[in-house]
Amino acid sequence: MExxxxxxxxxxxxxxxxxIANDDVSMEVYEGEILALLGENGSGKTTLMNALxxxxxxxxxxxxxxxxxxxxHSPRTAFDLGIGMxxxxxxxxxxxxxxxxxxxGLNEKSRYDLKAAAARITEICDRYGFHVDPFQKxxxxxxxQKQTVEIVKVLFxxxxxxxxDEPTAVLTPQETEKLFNxxxxxxxxxxxxxxxxxxLNEVLEISDRVAILRKGKYICEIKTSEASVQQLxxxxxxxxxxxxxxxxxxxxxxxxxxxxxxTIRNSxxxxxxxxxxxxxxxxxxxxxxxxxxxxxxxxxxxxxxxQKIESGSIRFVDDxxxxxxxxxxxPRKITDMGVTLSFVPxxxxxxxLVGNMNLGENMMLRTFRHSxxxxxxxxxxxxxxxxxxESLEVVTxxxxxxxxxxxxxxxxxxxxxxxxxxxxxxxxxxYAVRGLDIxxxxxxYDLVNQQKKQGVAVVYVGEDLDVLLELCDRILVLCDGQxxxxxxxxxxxxxxxxxxxxxxxxxxxxx
Amino acid sequence: MNKVPLIHVTRRKDxxxxxxxxxxxxxxxxxxxxxxxITMMAxxxxxxxxxxxxxxxxxxxxxxxxMLLQNIAILLCISIAxxxxxxxxxxxxxxxGQALMGALGAAASMILIGDKVPNWLLILxxxxxxxxAGALWAGIPAFFKARWNTNETLFTLMMNYVAVQLVAFFVxxxxxxxxxxxxxxxxxxxxxxxxxxxxxxxxxxxxxxxSVLTILVFIYMNYTKQxxxxxxxxxxxxxxxxxxxxxxxxxxxxxxxxxxxxGVTGLLLVGGTDHTLTTxxxxxxxxxxxxxxxxxxxxxxxxxxTSFLIVFLQRGATEITTTFGLNxxxxxxxxxxxxxxxxxxxxxxxxQIHFRKAHKEVA
Numbered sequence: 001m002e003x004x005x006x007x008x009x010x011x012x013x014x015x016x017x018x019x020i021a022n023d024d025v026s027m028e029v030y031e032g033e034i035l036a037l038l039g040e041n042g043s044g045k046t047t048l049m050n051a052l053x054x055x056x057x058x059x060x061x062x063x064x065x066x067x068x069x070x071x072x073h074s075p076r077t078a079f080d081l082g083i084g085m086x087x088x089x090x091x092x093x094x095x096x097x098x099x100x101x102x103x104x105g106l107n108e109k110s111r112y113d114l115k116a117a118a119a120r121i122t123e124i125c126d127r128y129g130f131h132v133d134p135f136q137k138x139x140x141x142x143x144x145q146k147q148t149v150e151i152v153k154v155l156f157x158x159x160x161x162x163x164x165d166e167p168t169a170v171l172t173p174q175e176t177e178k179l180f181n182x183x184x185x186x187x188x189x190x191x192x193x194x195x196x197x198x199x200l201n202e203v204l205e206i207s208d209r210v211a212i213l214r215k216g217k218y219i220c221e222i223k224t225s226e227a228s229v230q231q232l233x234x235x236x237x238x239x240x241x242x243x244x245x246x247x248x249x250x251x252x253x254x255x256x257x258x259x260x261x262x263t264i265r266n267s268x269x270x271x272x273x274x275x276x277x278x279x280x281x282x283x284x285x286x287x288x289x290x291x292x293x294x295x296x297x298x299x300x301x302x303x304x305x306x307q308k309i310e311s312g313s314i315r316f317v318d319d320x321x322x323x324x325x326x327x328x329x330x331p332r333k334i335t336d337m338g339v340t341l342s343f344v345p346x347x348x349x350x351x352x353l354v355g356n357m358n359l360g361e362n363m364m365l366r367t368f369r370h371s372x373x374x375x376x377x378x379x380x381x382x383x384x385x386x387x388x389x390e391s392l393e394v395v396t397x398x399x400x401x402x403x404x405x406x407x408x409x410x411x412x413x414x415x416x417x418x419x420x421x422x423x424x425x426x427x428x429x430x431y432a433v434r435g436l437d438i439x440x441x442x443x444x445y446d447l448v449n450q451q452k453k454q455g456v457a458v459v460y461v462g463e464d465l466d467v468l469l470e471l472c473d474r475i476l477v478l479c480d481g482q483x484x485x486x487x488x489x490x491x492x493x494x495x496x497x498x499x500x501x502x503x504x505x506x507x508x509x510x511x
Numbered sequence: 512m513n514k515v516p517l518i519h520v521t522r523r524k525d526x527x528x529x530x531x532x533x534x535x536x537x538x539x540x541x542x543x544x545x546x547x548x549i550t551m552m553a554x555x556x557x558x559x560x561x562x563x564x565x566x567x568x569x570x571x572x573x574x575x576x577x578m579l580l581q582n583i584a585i586l587l588c589i590s591i592a593x594x595x596x597x598x599x600x601x602x603x604x605x606x607x608g609q610a611l612m613g614a615l616g617a618a619a620s621m622i623l624i625g626d627k628v629p630n631w632l633l634i635l636x637x638x639x640x641x642x643x644a645g646a647l648w649a650g651i652p653a654f655f656k657a658r659w660n661t662n663e664t665l666f667t668l669m670m671n672y673v674a675v676q677l678v679a680f681f682v683x684x685x686x687x688x689x690x691x692x693x694x695x696x697x698x699x700x701x702x703x704x705x706x707x708x709x710x711x712x713x714x715x716x717x718x719x720x721x722s723v724l725t726i727l728v729f730i731y732m733n734y735t736k737q738x739x740x741x742x743x744x745x746x747x748x749x750x751x752x753x754x755x756x757x758x759x760x761x762x763x764x765x766x767x768x769x770x771x772x773x774g775v776t777g778l779l780l781v782g783g784t785d786h787t788l789t790t791x792x793x794x795x796x797x798x799x800x801x802x803x804x805x806x807x808x809x810x811x812x813x814x815x816x817t818s819f820l821i822v823f824l825q826r827g828a829t830e831i832t833t834t835f836g837l838n839x840x841x842x843x844x845x846x847x848x849x850x851x852x853x854x855x856x857x858x859x860x861x862x863q864i865h866f867r868k869a870h871k872e873v874a
Contacts, residue, residue: 016521056521057521057865059865304753306752306753330752330755330757331752331753331754331755332755332756332757333755334755335755343753345753347749349747350747350749350750351747351749351750351753352750352753353750354742354743354746354747354750355746355747356746357742357743357746361739364739365743365750365754366754368736368739369736369755374735374736374737375734375735375736376734376735376736376738376739
């Protein structure tokens with residue numbers, strides 16, 4: 001069947017200063033298909049889609065919608081053309097309800113009719129098989145619900161081309177499955193969908209065609225039915241990549257961090273962790289699995305001295321077997337005790353790094369107190385920054401570039417590079433590869449493994465069960481703030497972990 | 512929909528500094544042209560003459576020049592006081608009150624113990640008292656912010672009014688002569704507590720002190736651990752806590768410094784130049800200083816330039832209204848236009864405007 005393209009991009013070029021984000025990119029999208037746009041971080045996927053959504057205006061090139069050349073100079077123009085983008089960072093007003101957010105900015109002549117809008121929202125939801133309560137406030141919603149609101153918003157405005165920027169990055173496996181079902185329904189309804197991603201198994205699962213970008217250039221397109229993971233990876237990275245995660249056997253594991261009966265409440269008094277006990281050992285990777293928001297954040301921050309602990313104990317065991325209580329200490333005291341504890345937090349630019357400061361200044365964060373006198377030593381941190389750039393292949397114009405200008409993967413490399421530079425004895429990581437492309441992800445796995453081999457006790461909070469099962473030695477499954485089970489990662493499977501994540505102790509398995 | 516937009520605007524990544532200064536110079540030149548046109552249309556005066564009068568008003572005589580320098584020094588002093596707080600994203604709008612408290616402290620020392628201790632000791636006491644008074648006035652809102660996360664903007668703003676009322680009260684207590692409702696020149700006969708004149712110039716000492724302070728604040732903010740800490744706190748409190756910076760302590764410490772420097776401003780006004788205390792002594796410089804600090808992006812060295820600009824405009828505007836018998840508002844209009852252009856050019860420094868070329872023919 002010969003189909004006509006809904007959208008045609010011809011020779012799109014977009015520059016930022018001296019960087020070329022998109023270099024002469026041409027591609028098409030057809031009606032009723034799901035196109036996966038695949039590429040590493042900084043390969044220009046989001047920029048290209050932003051040009052379609054009217055956020056950026058390309059310097060060169062033409063865009064055709066249904067055969068007609070158009071100039072998309074604002075998001076409103078894009079909407080009028082039926083193009084809607086769901087951004088990675090949701091653009092919703094927290095204190096408003098779903099329906100208020102959805103009709104916000106619509107230029108209707110008459111007064112807003114919330115009831116009618118709500119009815120239309122329900123109708124859209126029914127048609128594609130998802131659920132939104134139109135009168136629920138955004139701030140009470142889960143990430144997946146917020147994403148649904150974003151999708152409904154776009155459909156409400158009559159979009160027939162949907163662009164989703166890394167939609168699964170924040171979802172659990174179950175939520176992802178739900179989203180994919182919705183996307184399939186939309187496709188059946190004749191809508192075209194572009195999904196930006198770098199998770200290959202998802203690409204293979206959902207898309208009809210894959211378009212691959214590398215360093216701003218259009219590399220090729222592949223029919224999904226004819227593609228393999230290895231082939232896609234190689235095309236994306238530009239050279240052959242091995243897709244195996246190393247898992248050396250732990251050498252002489254010793255107890256390093258002993259957590260007993262730990263309970264933590266958040267500022268609203270809700271118990272986020274209830275009576276948690278476990279031990280992290282040297283030379284071992286302890287994986288933490290669980291649906292996000294089940295106490296992972298509190299657990300790591302509790303160990304790092306950033307959470308008020310209601311009860312329980314966290315003890316650090318030094319090389320001579322002497323135990324030190326960490327509860328009640330702030331990060332400074334923990335460092336002063338000689339406990340080298342490194343922590344890669346979930347929110348990289350919100351907690352781990354300072355976005356407006358440059359690479360060197362960010363390296364200083366951990367060490368600036370070490371030098372004597374009132375003045376700051378800038379030399380050493382800048383040397384460290386250069387070493388990190390070199391060894392971890394950070395892509396940055398210079399050490400004096402503000403960290404927020406780097407892409408997500410490079411930001412993470414800077415953070416991990418700094419945290420392991422202090423040769424820690426304990427390494428805590430939260431979602432270390434979230435939003436990272438395949439190359440960067442494997443680099444991070446390697447780094448974590450290196451630390452493990454050096455005898456570091458690693459606590460690895462992850463969301464990708466496949467990776468957790470391949471990388472970790474033991475897996476602690478959290479469910480509703482409690483320990484659902486601690487498993488030997490070599491002897492369990494995805495099914496079991498998934499069940500433990502949703503039902504405490506996995507009782508459901510016996511039902 | 513098929514219309515090609517004539518212009519579109521993109522964010523600049525970086526701008527070469529020469530180019531940035533060129534943009535600023537063009538902005539000032541354009542401002543002068545626009546002011547000239549408006550001057551001609553509104554008053555029929557020759558704009559060149561008006562500008563000449565402005566320059567004459569600012570630099571014309573050595574007395575005017577010294578007045579200019581003195582005004583710059585005081586404004587700069589209060590601006591560099593605000594800089595560390597602003598870098599920490601602590602919006603200290605209480606510069607007026609803090610300086611006034613410093614002035615009150617200095618005046619109180621002069622009046623109460625002026626004839627009881629040797630002059631050098633008196634001046635030392637004045638310095639300590641005014642610094643403490645300013646620091647106290649900034650420390651209170653800082654403590655509440657650190658402890659209970661109160662809104663520092665409102666808190667510091669309200670503290671200004673408390674300071675004004677306190678000064679009004681003490682002006683009545685110490686009024687000379689009784690019933691005059693003002694203090695007049697303090698220690699007019701003994702000159703106790705008056706700062707010594709350096710090089711025979713009444714204002715030179717203030718200028719020197721503020722110059723030294725500016726350099727010190729610049730070093731403090733850019734090269735010390737404490738300066739780094741306050742930048743981190745300003746950028747992201749969670750990050751600061753994550754690396755073990757004691758956020759509350761940094762907030763209070765920085766504000767004590769900010770208030771202390773404001774206190775010094777009050778001290779310079781009372782001990783150095785005015786030798787009296789009135790509720791309008793600081794005259795809104797705590798707010799003008801906010802503008803100076805923002806225009807200079809909280810860099811103390813750039814503040815020298817921005818405070819010069821603002822003082823020059825103020826003095827020039829006053830001069831042309833008297834010389835040409837114009838309404839006071841006319842000077843304000845000129846000042847307004849020039850500031851509009853200078854602040855407006857920031858847009859061109861941060862954004863780039865592309866003019867769309869004629870579209871290529873489709874092959």
